Amino acid sequence: MGSKNSMQKRINLQFMMIAAIAVVITAVSSMLVFYFIFRNQVFDDLRAYAHVISRLDSLNSLGNSDEGVPEDELRITLVNEEGVVLYDSSADEDEMENHSGRPEIEEAMKEGEGTAVRTSDTLDVHTFYYAMKLSDGDILRIGKDSQSLFHMLRYMAVLVAILVAMILGLCILLAHFLTKRLLVPIERMATNLDGISQENLYSELLPFVRTIKEQHINILNNAKMRQEFTANVSHELKTPLTAISGYAELIESGMAGEKDTVRFANEIHRNADRLLTLINDIIKLSELDDQEQTFEVEQVNLYQAARNCIQMMSMQAQKQDIKLNLIGEQCVITANKNLIDELLYNLCSNAIRYNYRGGSVTISVRRDGTRVLLSVKDTGIGIPKKYQERVFERFYRVDKSRSKQSGGTGLGLAIVKHIVAQHNAELTLVSEEGKGTEIQVLF
Numbered sequence: 001m002g003s004k005n006s007m008q009k010r011i012n013l014q015f016m017m018i019a020a021i022a023v024v025i026t027a028v029s030s031m032l033v034f035y036f037i038f039r040n041q042v043f044d045d046l047r048a049y050a051h052v053i054s055r056l057d058s059l060n061s062l063g064n065s066d067e068g069v070p071e072d073e074l075r076i077t078l079v080n081e082e083g084v085v086l087y088d089s090s091a092d093e094d095e096m097e098n099h100s101g102r103p104e105i106e107e108a109m110k111e112g113e114g115t116a117v118r119t120s121d122t123l124d125v126h127t128f129y130y131a132m133k134l135s136d137g138d139i140l141r142i143g144k145d146s147q148s149l150f151h152m153l154r155y156m157a158v159l160v161a162i163l164v165a166m167i168l169g170l171c172i173l174l175a176h177f178l179t180k181r182l183l184v185p186i187e188r189m190a191t192n193l194d195g196i197s198q199e200n201l202y203s204e205l206l207p208f209v210r211t212i213k214e215q216h217i218n219i220l221n222n223a224k225m226r227q228e229f230t231a232n233v234s235h236e237l238k239t240p241l242t243a244i245s246g247y248a249e250l251i252e253s254g255m256a257g258e259k260d261t262v263r264f265a266n267e268i269h270r271n272a273d274r275l276l277t278l279i280n281d282i283i284k285l286s287e288l289d290d291q292e293q294t295f296e297v298e299q300v301n302l303y304q305a306a307r308n309c310i311q312m313m314s315m316q317a318q319k320q321d322i323k324l325n326l327i328g329e330q331c332v333i334t335a336n337k338n339l340i341d342e343l344l345y346n347l348c349s350n351a352i353r354y355n356y357r358g359g360s361v362t363i364s365v366r367r368d369g370t371r372v373l374l375s376v377k378d379t380g381i382g383i384p385k386k387y388q389e390r391v392f393e394r395f396y397r398v399d400k401s402r403s404k405q406s407g408g409t410g411l412g413l414a415i416v417k418h419i420v421a422q423h424n425a426e427l428t429l430v431s432e433e434g435k436g437t438e439i440q441v442l443f
Helices: 002-054 103-111 149-191 203-253 258-289 302-319 337-353 400-405 412-422
Strands: 075-079 085-088 113-120 125-133 139-147 298-301 323-328 332-335 360-368 371-378 426-432 436-442
Touching (some): 002 113, 002 125, 002 149, 103 125, 103 139, 203 258, 298 302, 298 337, 302 337, 302 360, 302 371, 332 337, 337 360, 412 426
Antiparallel strands (some): 113 125, 360 371, 371 436, 426 436
């Protein structure tokens, strides 16, 4: 709730800042536009006055003629080509300095007419000047005093302040309304991610929602898998430990004879081996599940690794009268050698464990275009079609009794799947019930 209010406040604040900046810029721009319109209007009036005055018979009639304009409103000045003041309606022309350096006079001499604005700080007024060149070369200048821009702005300040306050108040209300409306779909998404309709969402949020939903589903699936894995581990560990505890108790109580003691000790040894194998497989799976763990890679001769695997598994194969074959060619892949040995061991061990006596296991290593194909094929019991998608799950066994009798943990193919994923390889299973299984790994 706190984070939502914080976000809403930030959005509201940003809206208000944008509105305030827009209002201030608009107000300043409006006043500047008003000033320039006013300025142009004054110059237009002065130009009209100058043209009227220039048509009079003589400038001496300005003060007496009914056609003239009142001198308390306008200042009329006549300057010759040398800048000497010939006449001024507001001052004694004999006491006035040369006007050739005045901007409006200088511009009129060159362009035919000129304008200028000068500010009097003491009187707080602007004086607008318009000068025009007459046919005889003299310069007629009309001046008009006006309140300064700052004086005008002071009058406008109260009105502008009221308008700004009203606009900002309206913007605050609109910002609050728009922010609330903007956040409604996000709040719904936060409270009910699964039930939210995509039609009510902003299109920009759809990829985000899909990603969150996928992550949510993955988290639930992972939690379920972890729960199932924990339950399965507990069950798998409990079975050999119960057997070990039971046989040890019989030996400890003295109830077992000499022959029974040997048999019980053999069962304890077998279950202990199964327990160690199970623990090693669990540790291996945990290492492969660790996303942050990195595995060093090197150039691995897959054909030679398969040969080493056959030599290591030969004793187990002889016990079940299974023939091991290796075919193919020397192929080198970039991989982690220990993981490749683990992959070969689990594939070969499964092929022997679920085989018929007198059967065979064939390991093939060959090139497939630019890639390398590893195949482990047996002549065993095979896997029914309906179970083939699940055999790579942890602790999943097609034939539970046979697996436990032969010492299988149910984790071998799960480890194989993880190792294949670590090497960005492709895993394929082909099997037919009663005729055998072939597992292919394409590196």
